[in-house]
Amino acid sequence: MNFDPFIIPFNIGLYFILIYAVVRSVIWFRELSRPDKLRLQRGFFGKAFGQSLKEIFLESLIHRKILKSNPRLGYMHMSLAFGWFLLILFGTIEADIFGERHLNPPYKAIFFKFFSPDHGKTFFEASYAFLMDLILAFILSGLVLAVTKRFFSRVVGMKKTTKLKPLDKVALTSLWLIFPSRLIAESLTSGAYGTGSFLTGNLGAALASFLPANELAYPFWWLYSLSLGTFFVLLPLTRYLHIPTELFLIFMRNSGIRTGDKPGSFSEVEVHSCSSCGMCIDVCQLGFSAGIHTIQATYLMKGIRNSDYIHDIAHNCLMCGRCDQICPVGIEISPIRMIVRRIEENDRVYENSWNGYFRNRLNVPAPKQDNKPSYDFLPAPVSKKADVLYFAGCMTHLTPSIKKAMVKILDASGLNWSFIDEDGGACCGRPLMLAGNDREARELINFNSQLIWKSGAHTLVTSCPICYKVFRESYYLDVEVLHHSQFIKNLIDEGLVNMNFLQKRVTYHTPCELGRRSGVYEEPKEVIRHVATLEPTGYDDENSLCCGGSLGNIMLSHDKRRGIAEDVTARLTANDPDSLITACPLCKKTLAQATSTRVVDIAELVAEAIADAPALKKNPSRHKKKVVRESAASL
Amino acid sequence: MNPHVIVIGGGTAGMEAAGRLARAGMSVTLIEKGKDLGGHLRDWYHLFPDRRSSDEVLEYLKGQISHQNIRLLTGQQVTGFIHKGNEFTVSTGNGDTINGDALLLATGFDLFKSERKEEYGYGIYENVITSADLEAMFRKKEVKLVSGKKPERIGFLHCVGSRDEKVGNIYCSKLCCVTAVKQAIEVKKIFPASKVFCFYMDMRMGGALYEELYKEAQEKYSVGFIRGKVSEVAVNINNRLVAKVEDTLVGRPLKMELDMLVLMAGMEMSEDAVRLAKETNLQMGENRFFKPADHHFGTNMGNVNGVFYAGACTAPLNITETISHARSAVTEIVNYLNTGRK
Amino acid sequence: MEKFGFSLTKARVIDYDANDRSIVSYILEREPSLNLCIECGCCSAACTTGNFTGFSLREIHILLKRGENDLVRQKIRKCMLCGKCILVCPRGVNTRNVVFLAKQAFTKNEGYEF
Structure with missing residues (x-):
């Protein structure tokens, strides 16, 4: 037997999805920018290809990242993805070896049991059938978890699960039906013919003992084919599109393509690669500390896919980067959020067409025609000549203790330095960028750049991680930009300042803009360890929390911010430290409002350690080597 | 035997109330965490609005508490209290316990840091x-x-x-x-x-x-x-x-x-009083001061029968108001003890 | 231009009933904390922009409430959104969002481009 009408739904679905995938990928490729096209071509024939295959295996099939952070959830994803992959792979081999012909059409592999019901009699066949049953059992175990997760999300170790739209529910149901219907169809056929292994064989035998197995099997083969067909046809309209899309994402990323600041093929692929696994929901502080459960990354992706109103979702976010960090697919969530922020309130990133099977990227409004400057009141930049510039930043003017400490440290360093915004300067521009106002930000960047350039300095030190990030990334400066924690670290390494060791137990709060956003984790901790006893908090480095004061969120109310800050300080002061150290004036002010523990900037701690009393003996071996290497470069 | 009222806090409110209670025939224990009585009053120079010296007021209050029915316990921090039936047992930092028939909290305020x-x-x-x-x-x-x-x-x-x-x-x-x-x-x-x-x-x-x-x-x-x-x-x-x-x-x-x-x-609710309130389930308002049973005619009472409040532990009050508030607390306590402690 | 008599004083008067308060309604709907302002001026004192030029967020708030939109429109683009005002506001007004929404409202309601 080579054909039966029940395979038609499956065939329609399969060929539809294959053609769709080709058309869609051609469109995506065509819409890439020229450099990105080149990157992809180079990547396809270069070592990115191998890397991608490896990553596809590890992440798309095995789901290594989810496994690591949440084993139960990881197992669920792995059993479905990797299990299905194995089922198709070994099914194809099975059909190839044991079928009547070689090189069969795909349906032969999928419905092998139907076309070869006798299969499984010999020992070799039986062992292969055992393998196939094992794979099916593997998938079904994951399916049980998935069904349970839908109804009781805590089972897989998650606090919240994602909400679904109706079409997703149909697709989800068809997905859920695929493997049970296969199990029952195969079992009944096996029961009728006395074949099958431990799963289908035993179940089949049991069912056949009291049911007309042969007659009943046929409708289940139909059900199996229909579920597959339905799932494939609906796939492009649902979140399950992430399964094929993620493969593109991995290739593109490994070829060096990045999100950038405008919508494009890559961000579209990213948006469709979100599997709605919900891991971003669990790490989001707006969720667990502020009770806001509608704005997490997975909802942003869903909103973009569905062309919903997402202005509020895009703006109501601390931009702390905790979701970027955890996303198992590696979607660059924050850059995508920034793209949406740059768009006017009612504009969409994508518009759906063809009943949602295709999305036309909207022309994001060209930069406003009105190029009238906003900040033409700024005076002509004048600055004093100096080697080292200190830019306190707007917020630091509200924390005079940081300012005073930095003046003391800079004076103690003996360097030729100048305080550029002593009487208040212009903002660095990042707060405007975070609100999506890039053109305005550029004006401020130009002003500050001239100020810095005119001073002839080679090093720019800032106390504010927000300024630090924008100075490094969006300014075209010929100076070394250092956050004050890095600057102090250099001073220590080069032996330019002597400090006492303070008998204090402290914990450290990593500011988001310094840590996750700029990758500066070690220097502040080394500086702290140099002068005090640093204790871990369980929220260190990549796992650090946002203080709640973030300028990344323009919508968050004072009460919610305070709630977050109280939650954060409670966690960071759980072991009752003498002080809570941070390295950002905004974090300091926000945290200090929410705790009775003393909140101190790293600069203040160091200034306190620079005592008038004679310095303790330093450990010269630790520093001497670095002095030669770093002094020329850094100071 | 005279009913016994325990007054916690030896500032303006506590002193005035203790004196008045003693004169009303109660026996009073006045507990003050500091060495000396007088509270913040000892830190002020002249009082508004008439710029009279704070020492004069302090002298008046000292006169109020020189009464045989008043027992003074200074340098003792109240750590908590329990009440069984109508009797209160107050415990202090050095392990003493004092029993009384009613409790008057006159814990005052802390200055904002x-x-x-x-x-x-x-x-x-x-x-x-x-x-x-x-x-x-x-x-x-x-x-x-x-x-x-x-x-x-x-x-x-x-x-x-x-x-x-x-x-x-x-x-x-x-x-x-x-x-x-x-x-x-x-x-x-x-x-x-x-x-x-x-x-x-x-x-x-x-x-x-x-x-x-x-x-x-x-x-x-x-x-x-x-x-x-x-x-x-x-x-x-x-x-x-x-x-x-x-x-x-x-x-x-x-x-x-x-x-x-x-x-x-x-002015803020004193930190010690916040601790006491949390430990003994006395209600505090959103401003953290003791929450009065009624803002019009129950500002000396809270949520525990037999516990009374006087002075700036209920809201920011000036000296004049504190003294009036202490006197009204005395009236409430006397009333409570004379009418079957309802 | 020389004007005499009543018209001269009229320009000084805030004609509350004639003024358009749709902008402030738009903002208040989305950021009700604007209602909490007590005009203490702390935002304006801290203001990074106000250090360079005539720009007072407190004034913007009250002008919006009175429907004196023309003055607001001229001034609001000067804000750098630096956020100092949020930190100092004793009433917890989300000042940055007020500026953000005001710009949005002008663009939407009046097609005004910034």
């Missing part, structure tokens, strides 16, 4: 002081800068720790405005040539003779009033303080050099 408003530079710049620091200078008759020089220009900054969401205190401490005016006058009396400015959000001079004091400050002492909340304080190269404010009535930002800045620290 001005370091928490870092932008004002208290603890960072040497000539930024609090209103309490200034009173201490008045008492010592040594009002001067850290350098020993005379201040030529002094600023008073209203609403430090009051009416401020950022420190979690939305309420008005209501005494700081009149205190600032009183202190401004005192400073002007010491340094007639100096210039004194008050930076205010609203002048809340709602007590008897307050407005008259305000007028006197303008009329006789030329105290300047600038409507605006200072945002930050810095020092300039001459080591003079620079306050940044918006002169909201002109509608322009204003910078002013000052030799001395006095922060009008607000």
Whole structure:
């Protein structure tokens, strides 16, 4: 037997999805920018290809990242993805070896049991059938978890699960039906013919003992084919599109393509690669500390896919980067959020067409025609000549203790330095960028750049991680930009300042803009360890929390911010430290409002350690080597 | 045997109430955590609005408590209490327990810790002081800068720790405005040539003779009033303080050099009382002061029958109001003990 | 231009009933904390922009409430959104969002481009 009408739904679905995938990928490729096209071509024939295959295996099939952070959830994803992959792979081999012909059409592999019901009699066949049953059992175990997760999300170790739209529910149901219907169809056929292994064989035998197995099997083969067909046809309209899309994402990323600041093929692929696994929901502080459960990354992706109103979702976010960090697919969530922020309130990133099977990227409004400057009141930049510039930043003017400490440290360093915004300067521009106002930000960047350039300095030190990030990334400066924690670290390494060791137990709060956003984790901790006893908090480095004061969120109310800050300080002061150290004036002010523990900037701690009393003996071996290497470069 | 009332807190309210209770025939134990009685009153110099010496009031209160029915326990911190039926057992830090028939909490207030408003530079710049620091200078008759020089220009900054969401205190401490005016006058009396400015959000001079004091400050002492909340304080190269404010009535930002800045620290529920309230399930309002059973006719009672409140542990109150409140607490307690403790 | 009599004083008067308060309604709907402002001026005192030029967020708030939109429109683009005002506001007004929404409202309601 080579054909039966029940395979038609499956065939329609399969060929539809294959053609769709080709058309869609051609469109995506065509819409890439020229450099990105080149990157992809180079990547396809270069070592990115191998890397991608490896990553596809590890992440798309095995789901290594989810496994690591949440084993139960990881197992669920792995059993479905990797299990299905194995089922198709070994099914194809099975059909190839044991079928009547070689090189069969795909349906032969999928419905092998139907076309070869006798299969499984010999020992070799039986062992292969055992393998196939094992794979099916593997998938079904994951399916049980998935069904349970839908109804009781805590089972897989998650606090919240994602909400679904109706079409997703149909697709989800068809997905859920695929493997049970296969199990029952195969079992009944096996029961009728006395074949099958431990799963289908035993179940089949049991069912056949009291049911007309042969007659009943046929409708289940139909059900199996229909579920597959339905799932494939609906796939492009649902979140399950992430399964094929993620493969593109991995290739593109490994070829060096990045999100950038405008919508494009890559961000579209990213948006469709979100599997709605919900891991971003669990790490989001707006969720667990502020009770806001509608704005997490997975909802942003869903909103973009569905062309919903997402202005509020895009703006109501601390931009702390905790979701970027955890996303198992590696979607660059924050850059995508920034793209949406740059768009006017009612504009969409994508518009759906063809009943949602295709999305036309909207022309994001060209930069406003009105190029009238906003900040033409700024005076002509004048600055004093100096080697080292200190830019306190707007917020630091509200924390005079940081300012005073930095003046003391800079004076103690003996360097030729100048305080550029002593009487208040212009903002660095990042707060405007975070609100999506890039053109305005550029004006401020130009002003500050001239100020810095005119001073002839080679090093720019800032106390504010927000300024630090924008100075490094969006300014075209010929100076070394250092956050004050890095600057102090250099001073220590080069032996330019002597400090006492303070008998204090402290914990450290990593500011988001310094840590996750700029990758500066070690220097502040080394500086702290140099002068005090640093204790871990369980929220260190990549796992650090946002203080709640973030300028990344323009919508968050004072009460919610305070709630977050109280939650954060409670966690960071759980072991009752003498002080809570941070390295950002905004974090300091926000945290200090929410705790009775003393909140101190790293600069203040160091200034306190620079005592008038004679310095303790330093450990010269630790520093001497670095002095030669770093002094020329850094100071 | 006389009913026994335990009064916690030996400040104005506690002393006045203890004296009145004793005279009403109760036996009273007055517990004070500090060495001496008198509370904050001992730190003040002259009281508004009539600038009478605080020592006079203190003398009156000392007279009130010299009564044979009053037992004094000073230097003892109350750590908690339990009540069984109608009897209260108060435990103190050194392990003693005292039994009584009713409890009067007169735990008073703490001054807002001005370091928490870092932008004002208290603890960072040497000539930024609090209103309490200034009173201490008045008492010592040594009002001067850290350098020993005379201040030529002094600023008073209203609403430090009051009416401020950022420190979690939305309420008005209501005494700081009149205190600032009183202190401004005192400073002007010491340094007639100096210039004194008050930076205010609203002048809340709602007590008897307050407005008259305000007028006197303008009329006789030329105290300047600038409507605006200072945002930050810095020092300039001459080591003079620079306050940044918006002169909201002109509608322009204003910078002013000052030799001395006095922060009008607000009133907060005392930390010890917060701890006690949490341990004994006494209700606190959103402002953290003890929550009265009724704002009109139950301000001396709370949520536990037999526990009474007097003075600034219920809300910011001035001396006059505190004394009245203590007296009304006495009436309530006597009533409670005489009518079957309902 | 010389004008005499009533018209001269009229320009000084805030004609509350004639003024368009749709902008402030738009903002208040999305950021009700604007209602909490007590005009203390702390935001304006701290303001990074206000350090350079005539720009007072407090004034913007009250002008919006009175429907004096023309003055607001001229000034609001000067804000750098630095956020100092949020930190100092004793009433917890989300000042940055007020500026953000005001710009949005002008663009939407009046097609005004910034």
